[in-house]
Amino acid sequence: MHFFSDNAAPAHGAVLEALTRANPADAGYDGDALSRSLSGAFSALFGREVAAFWVTTGTAANALALAALTPPHGGVFCHRDAHINCDEAGAPEFYTHGAKLIPLDGPGAKLVPETVRAARAAIARDVHRVQPHALSITNATEYGQVYTPDEIAALAETARAEGLALHMDGARFANAVARLGCHPAECSWRAGVDVLSFGFVKNGGLSAEALIFFDPERAGATRVRIKRAGHLASKGRFQAAQILALLEEERWLENARAANAAADHLGAAAGARLLLPVEANELFVRVTAEEAARLRAQGFGFYDWAEGEIRLVTAWHHRPEDVAPLAAALRAL
Amino acid sequence: MHFFSDNAAPAHGAVLEALTRANPADAGYDGDALSRSLSGAFSALFGREVAAFWVTTGTAANALALAALTPPHGGVFCHRDAHINCDEAGAPEFYTHGAKLIPLDGPGAKLVPETVRAARAAIARDVHRVQPHALSITNATEYGQVYTPDEIAALAETARAEGLALHMDGARFANAVARLGCHPAECSWRAGVDVLSFGFVKNGGLSAEALIFFDPERAGATRVRIKRAGHLASKGRFQAAQILALLEEERWLENARAANAAADHLGAAAGARLLLPVEANELFVRVTAEEAARLRAQGFGFYDWAEGEIRLVTAWHHRPEDVAPLAAALRAL
Amino acid sequence: MHFFSDNAAPAHGAVLEALTRANPADAGYDGDALSRSLSGAFSALFGREVAAFWVTTGTAANALALAALTPPHGGVFCHRDAHINCDEAGAPEFYTHGAKLIPLDGPGAKLVPETVRAARAAIARDVHRVQPHALSITNATEYGQVYTPDEIAALAETARAEGLALHMDGARFANAVARLGCHPAECSWRAGVDVLSFGFVKNGGLSAEALIFFDPERAGATRVRIKRAGHLASKGRFQAAQILALLEEERWLENARAANAAADHLGAAAGARLLLPVEANELFVRVTAEEAARLRAQGFGFYDWAEGEIRLVTAWHHRPEDVAPLAAALRAL
Amino acid sequence: MHFFSDNAAPAHGAVLEALTRANPADAGYDGDALSRSLSGAFSALFGREVAAFWVTTGTAANALALAALTPPHGGVFCHRDAHINCDEAGAPEFYTHGAKLIPLDGPGAKLVPETVRAARAAIARDVHRVQPHALSITNATEYGQVYTPDEIAALAETARAEGLALHMDGARFANAVARLGCHPAECSWRAGVDVLSFGFVKNGGLSAEALIFFDPERAGATRVRIKRAGHLASKGRFQAAQILALLEEERWLENARAANAAADHLGAAAGARLLLPVEANELFVRVTAEEAARLRAQGFGFYDWAEGEIRLVTAWHHRPEDVAPLAAALRAL
Known part of the structure; x- marks a missing residue:
């Protein structure tokens, strides 16, 4: 995903x-x-x-x-x-x-x-x-x-x-x-x-x-x-x-809620690694290069943001079951 | 049409x-x-x-x-x-x-x-x-x-x-x-x-x-x-x-051929009223204001081009049966 | 000049x-x-x-x-x-x-x-x-x-x-x-x-x-x-x-009058050769290429305008005695 | 001045x-x-x-x-x-x-x-x-x-x-x-x-x-x-x-030297009040609002630059005797 x-x-x-x-x-x-x-x-x-x-x-x-x-x-x-x-x-x-x-x-x-x-x-x-x-x-x-x-x-x-x-x-x-x-x-x-x-x-x-x-x-x-x-x-x-x-x-709102919920889910998993509170559908997470590689090895795609930081963006089509694996992987770091 | x-x-x-x-x-x-x-x-x-x-x-x-x-x-x-x-x-x-x-x-x-x-x-x-x-x-x-x-x-x-x-x-x-x-x-x-x-x-x-x-x-x-x-x-x-x-x-070509054929059909009907030969899918036809009104009254839509001239444009979805009524109407003028 | x-x-x-x-x-x-x-x-x-x-x-x-x-x-x-x-x-x-x-x-x-x-x-x-x-x-x-x-x-x-x-x-x-x-x-x-x-x-x-x-x-x-x-x-x-x-x-006006007067002087000399009446300080004059060359040979500078036409522009500093030689040359053509 | x-x-x-x-x-x-x-x-x-x-x-x-x-x-x-x-x-x-x-x-x-x-x-x-x-x-x-x-x-x-x-x-x-x-x-x-x-x-x-x-x-x-x-x-x-x-x-160089020399003269007078070394013809000088007012009262014109700072610019035409009064005034602050 x-x-x-x-x-x-x-x-x-x-x-x-x-x-x-x-x-x-x-x-x-x-x-x-x-x-x-x-x-x-x-x-x-x-x-x-x-x-x-x-x-x-x-x-x-x-x-x-x-x-x-x-x-x-x-x-x-x-x-x-x-x-x-x-x-x-x-x-x-x-x-x-x-x-x-x-x-x-x-x-x-x-x-x-x-x-x-x-x-x-x-x-x-x-x-x-x-x-x-x-x-x-x-x-x-x-x-x-x-x-x-x-x-x-x-x-x-x-x-x-x-x-x-x-x-x-x-x-x-x-x-x-x-x-x-x-x-x-x-x-x-x-x-x-x-x-x-x-x-x-x-x-x-x-x-x-x-x-x-x-x-x-x-x-x-x-x-x-x-x-x-x-x-x-x-x-x-x-x-x-x-x-x-x-x-x-209100599909626009329903879609936005889904994206935000997915971000919340990931945010809860990222915990203290978050650089900023999760308020919409973007997360900025502190991970080492080694950790980022580990996540990628599990099939997760995302951008490096800065030295030691990655960005995760959720979208309207992400159901809870879509983000659960990444949430688990973040927790497991 | x-x-x-x-x-x-x-x-x-x-x-x-x-x-x-x-x-x-x-x-x-x-x-x-x-x-x-x-x-x-x-x-x-x-x-x-x-x-x-x-x-x-x-x-x-x-x-x-x-x-x-x-x-x-x-x-x-x-x-x-x-x-x-x-x-x-x-x-x-x-x-x-x-x-x-x-x-x-x-x-x-x-x-x-x-x-x-x-x-x-x-x-x-x-x-x-x-x-x-x-x-x-x-x-x-x-x-x-x-x-x-x-x-x-x-x-x-x-x-x-x-x-x-x-x-x-x-x-x-x-x-x-x-x-x-x-x-x-x-x-x-x-x-x-x-x-x-x-x-x-x-x-x-x-x-x-x-x-x-x-x-x-x-x-x-x-x-x-x-x-x-x-x-x-x-x-x-x-x-x-x-x-x-x-x-x-070659849908692009097939579509263009259909539009051109529709224009040809109309062009043949317009005959001497054509201002220019029909070479693509646009026709410029001499009609009086009264004739234009008569065509519109029959449900045909088109733009006036200049005093005494109208423009007809055919498109890829015009089948012969779609243009036949207008062709007949042009002939009947 | x-x-x-x-x-x-x-x-x-x-x-x-x-x-x-x-x-x-x-x-x-x-x-x-x-x-x-x-x-x-x-x-x-x-x-x-x-x-x-x-x-x-x-x-x-x-x-x-x-x-x-x-x-x-x-x-x-x-x-x-x-x-x-x-x-x-x-x-x-x-x-x-x-x-x-x-x-x-x-x-x-x-x-x-x-x-x-x-x-x-x-x-x-x-x-x-x-x-x-x-x-x-x-x-x-x-x-x-x-x-x-x-x-x-x-x-x-x-x-x-x-x-x-x-x-x-x-x-x-x-x-x-x-x-x-x-x-x-x-x-x-x-x-x-x-x-x-x-x-x-x-x-x-x-x-x-x-x-x-x-x-x-x-x-x-x-x-x-x-x-x-x-x-x-x-x-x-x-x-x-x-x-x-x-x-x-009113130097601006005095200067313009001088330029216009110089143009009038030349215009009178050009006579029927003028393409347009002289109303300001530009003249457009019909001359053959040979005539244009003759004028240039006498030291007059000007632009060719079109086939058989030259443009002459007078300016605020042209005194009557400055344009008299060109006027004479135009008359002599 | x-x-x-x-x-x-x-x-x-x-x-x-x-x-x-x-x-x-x-x-x-x-x-x-x-x-x-x-x-x-x-x-x-x-x-x-x-x-x-x-x-x-x-x-x-x-x-x-x-x-x-x-x-x-x-x-x-x-x-x-x-x-x-x-x-x-x-x-x-x-x-x-x-x-x-x-x-x-x-x-x-x-x-x-x-x-x-x-x-x-x-x-x-x-x-x-x-x-x-x-x-x-x-x-x-x-x-x-x-x-x-x-x-x-x-x-x-x-x-x-x-x-x-x-x-x-x-x-x-x-x-x-x-x-x-x-x-x-x-x-x-x-x-x-x-x-x-x-x-x-x-x-x-x-x-x-x-x-x-x-x-x-x-x-x-x-x-x-x-x-x-x-x-x-x-x-x-x-x-x-x-x-x-x-x-x-080399007038351009001579003029620049004169401007720079005038700035040096003022810079020496400004001494520790200078914000930056004088390297060309502009000086930035620390003065209080009251001091600035005092300088202006003596007839010197200049811009305020920031809170507590003024800018002085010398030019090619400033002879030593032109800047001497300001230099004296700066020293006297």
Whole structure:
């Protein structure tokens, strides 16, 4: 069993079925019935009118969000280890036409208001410095940590005070919501998030992510940017269908709960070896190179993270019996 | 029955089945077995070693191709009515960071060498003028016309003489090959095409197009550009699977033949009303507004093209019995 | 005597003196007294509050103007022979991050409202087409023709009706004003121009052009764009000083009158050989290759323009006695 | 007397005279005799064939250099406090079309090989991470520190080993050379520098900086980029003239020596209050707010740098008698 990434997990059966149901010819691009229902579906989920777009990847969702919030000459505060800063090959810079990501520090890839305020204060408000226009946080973070609604609200208040829009990279938003046990609105717009990249691919989707503007006005030219970036799929109904299938019957939440439970199971086994508490579906575990080799010899797949550390990622399809062998192996180390 | 666009046609059953077969977890991005086999599959098809990439849309394929061939300060010759010039919301300008599309004229959206030579000669070779670096042609064209291998070779010779790389937008490459009855190599690299956007979505695919560099060296940083544009799907196996399913058993060709046959059927019915010969799967037909209304009243869907002209597009799933009613209606006008 | 271009003419003595006067240390960038007085000086000249910036070149002025008026995904209507389209190496595309120049036709490089309206009407208002956001005209044009206030007003009305901002490339604005004999406001903001590139280099300057936003709000992030493009000279007072020296005592107008008068003198000599009426300081003259050679043999410098045509450009420093020999030579042909 | 910045100092008399000498009409852009002699002049200075360009600002020089060395999807290592990272409003990102500046740390704004190696090693060599293509250092640094030829050579060796080109921001290159007492080749190409932004504006120029490619091949499309950025002044002879005037009689070096000597004088007075040794023409001095106020009350102008720190910058025109009063005042604190 592999624990490399939730990126590589299968698509949920309901998603595949939805593709088949969506197959008959319909209007092209985003003119089909499914695509046209997307904003409504997310408005219902979040309890307010939103503008929602399907895109192919989380990278595109994030970059489109930042392009809507930041001019080419602006900057974006984010954590040093943020996916947008480290793992998107410069997509934010591409879509924003050269805005600057300004990396900040914080444990577990989480930011706190003081850090943002200090960084903002250190940038002279003159024409020579790139001025930040947005703050981007990731929930759950790249280290599997979860911001609470209160923590988000505190960052949002700071952002607003400093004139920054707030973007949330929610590649694992579902995992965060599942862990918090709150309404998705509580850890998004009610807490002050302006734009959310809402991940579905890691959570049972095939190729569709959602980009949510809680204030539809903020979306601005996003639809044009999607087209201009070659992301306006001509058979868009297949994109919308995936997301709608995961929204139905709260599958997105059920899937996230399964992934989180699998992580909890492993976390309990890892015990004191954990570098950080298990809050979503990623674990960072202290093992020696010899121990890591032993685990691999038993057929477990995962990435080395740093000297003496490995990363384990669970996914929506991991049942208790799938993770039990690794849990046992961790305990046996 | 609708004849708006082949964009909106269903996906082929084999494509949907391939998605299901591809579902079990595999390596992420383009590291899975299917993605890794893509260049091999196209190398086999074209009879030479090529570099092939899956992307989500034809717009992305075209823009990535041009970005590989043209620096930000360069230009691209294309037909005034080319999809890259008219229908991609500036995607080529986005991906190339501002290269200039230089529109040329020609009947049926086809270019001839004289036009390219004259345009090149009119551009002083100095630092003030944007210098063209590439020539892009579409086969079949936006007006459903097909370049023969000889016509392509003549353009390629001109391009080479003028220092221009040759890109072919092959959103309907399959339709051109089917019409020409030649080997796909004959109307691509053997005729001098450097890079081909090979369309699959219009031809039975769901969300996958192929970008083919006949000289793998030319691909350069294309894989990085794909990632940076948010087009490196994390479950890439679903992209590759679609294309491979259409390559198998020559489904791509069979599908194109069906679309062309449907167009022929309608073309025969349209007779003298045709503005251009039917060479692929698009027809441009002279009808009065009153006649167009009469056709619509009978349940046929299509776009007005210009004053007194409509466009009909057939697709891979149109069986003879699907087009017969419209053919009869056209005859009855 | 050379008639290649007014680009290469000397700087006016008053400009050189102004540099010397500006030499003592002052605040850097645009914080010095001269730079800070620039908007005021142009507000006085134009009779309304404007935002004025110095830049180094007309290319930068034009590109900055268009970047303020057009988003990266937008388009700009301009004449096919416009300097921004033909002679700026893609600077507008660079500064706008890939906006599309949409070339229009018209005699003497002039546009008329019907052409703009027809071009706008031909562009479907959908997400696939690049939507125009601005119209750019040149006065005097690249063919030395002058738009009257009425002609500008008619274009401005069309632009407004179509939602387009109006930019004027006034590299030779002084020549146009001198010819029209009107107040500079009459052929700029009163006629509906939103942004003016006001040329000084061709007209006695050394390295300074002015960029004028008639509505200061329109300037938006222009100052940041200037800095970001490396155009915010650290000793900006030397830039401002040049412009102020030419504004003083209406030297800009006096210089333009001298250039125009020299052109008139040559135009009278060229007579029926003129391709276009002489309205500013450029002449296009029909001469055979043999005649052109004869003129060159007499020491006159100029560019061939097309088969059987030469271009002659006069400049602010051409006194009657400087052009008399060429006038005589033209008469003698 | 002001010590805000060398940016605001006067131009050298020889520079103003050179402008007057350059005034007669010559070929436009960089086609004049002076511009055409520029590469030769720098080739003579550096003892090898170089390609040299004049530009208007150091920001433009740096951004053009980086654009020649780094693709849009690449990265540039630089010090966190580098001018390119902090004070150019994102010009490097603009000219490179979105390359990423990757900030590194080091005292006095200097970098050491270990830091570069560690940063490179931390970046996985995959498609997800922005890959660095260049290393940019500043000499003298933003904190007035000077890299020795050996220190540069060590960084260059590291850069070469890691596949990075080496750019030097030499806004105060003259000050570094003057301090080192070496041949300018020793602390540039002989030490492994590939491209040098050679500053003249801070050192007696008016509006001209030089951009030097030690391998002319590296310049690539730089001339086109200059034009496309609106930096190809139409009367380029005035740009070249300034630089040539400062190269003559080693004025650039003489001026730098004067600035450095003035800084030494102040440094001796500041004594233990200095935060860093005085190696060029910038001093960072510990003073309380009350002391700073006292200095200002005596008519001295300077910037606060941080809590309890001020920055003093001397310039080429500061004679001993100009700095003596401030030196006395510092001693008297």
